[in-house]
Amino acid sequence: METVTYNGLTFQPYITHETIQRRIAEIGKEIGREYAGKCPLILCVLTGAFPFASDLFRSIGIDAEIAFIRLKSYEGTSTTGNVKQVLGLTENIEGRHVIVVEDIVDTGHTICNLLKDLNAKNPASIKVATLLFKPQSEQCGVVPDYVGFEIPTKFIIGFGLDLDGLARNLRDIYVICDKANDANA
Ligand SMILES: O=P(O)(O)OC[C@H]1O[C@H](OP(=O)(O)OP(=O)(O)O)[C@H](O)[C@@H]1O
C-alpha cells in the first residue's frame, strides 16, 4: 500500500481493512454474548464513528437499536479542548443499556463530556466501545470497555477518521508519517 497526502501531510498504511473487520467481528460477538436479552442502544458519536458503528451494529447478532449524537472538538490534527454538541440526542435513554461507540479515544475529553451528560439521564448501564484507543494520551482516566486497537499518540486517518473533513472514506487506517513530514517542513 502507498502513502497518501492530505492538506500537505503524508500518511502511511497502518491497519488494513481486513484486520479492522476481523477485530470488529470479535467485539461484536462479545457484545452479543454480554447483552443478549437486553436490547442495548448503540449510541454512535458522529461523525468519525459511523463506519465502525455500522459494521459493529450488524455484527452483534442480537436485538439492538441505534441512535446518533454529533460532537466536534478537533481542528486539523489537534483538539481545541472545547467539545461542541453539533447534534443532540433525541432518544430517551432512561433505563436503557447504552453502548457509546467512538472511532477514537485520544485525550478523552470528548468521551468524558459525553459520559457526564449521559449519566445524568439515568440509563440502566453505559459502556464505551472504541475502535482506537491512545492510552498514553488519555487525560481523563476513562478506560473504554471494548477497544479495537491500542495505538501510540500519533495522528491517524481513514475508516471514518478525518483531517479537516477529508480521508474519512479510506478503507484502511493510516498513521502520520513523521519522516516524510519533517523532510517537507
Ligand atoms: O479523545 P479526544 O481527544 O476528545 O478525541 C476523540 C474525538 O475526536 C474525534 O472527533 P472530532 O472532534 O474530530 O469530530 P469528528 O468525529 O466529526 O471527526 C473523534 O471522533 C472523537 O470523538
Ligand SMILES: Nc1nc2[nH]cnc2c(=O)[nH]1
Ligand atoms: N482523525 C483523527 N481524529 C482524532 N481525534 C482524536 N484523535 C484523532 C486522530 O488521531 N485522528
